Amino acid sequence: GQQVMQIPQYQHVQEGEDFTTYCNSSTTLSNIQWYKQRPGGHPVFLIQLVKSGEVKKQKRLTFQFGEAKKNSSLHITATQTTDVGTYFCALNSNYQLIWGAGTKLIIKP
């Protein structure tokens, strides 16, 4: 079945630095969703991308879907402490979500 590979597993940044997580597949993705899970909390839906080359922004967050629809990225500009958590990508496939392993954003003290 389809899989999505998400990297890196962790990213340590200084507050104010940028953060990027990548989601890749060997097959064409029909769509990709992104979720954020704060420490101790539950995943929260951020966005869904469906079109080749699509770019969407939510304040400091930029989401991209590759031209070949085999990869996606989430970029956060100038991280803040409120951005701490784990970011997951997920592929919607036949009533289910196929989840990436997540990237944990850690702000260095």
Added chain:
Amino acid sequence: SQTIHQWPATLVQPVGSPLSLECTVEGTSNPNLYWYRQAAGRGLQLLFYSVGIGQISSEVPQNLSASRPQDRQFILSSKKLLLSDSGFYLCAWSLGGRSYEQYFGPGTRLTVT
């Protein structure tokens, strides 16, 4: 607006005891419902999903079962808990259909001792 309720928030149970976790959704009809388990620091493992009353699909053969006795109620059960059943259990819903985002409940932290 839609709301998802899940309880209890935390639970400590001895090995061999039964389990019943309940999830209810308000403000929508005929949702798809999901149960996930998340081990500490890990990703999400889909356990069961349901697209309608009485319809349950199991993703992982294990010590757990699920039921959907009403349209907006989803129950996760076990007859005898194992140590390996410890984890963070999350219920989620989505609109009926194939391509919608999921909305999660607050989760239940289960510790089996």
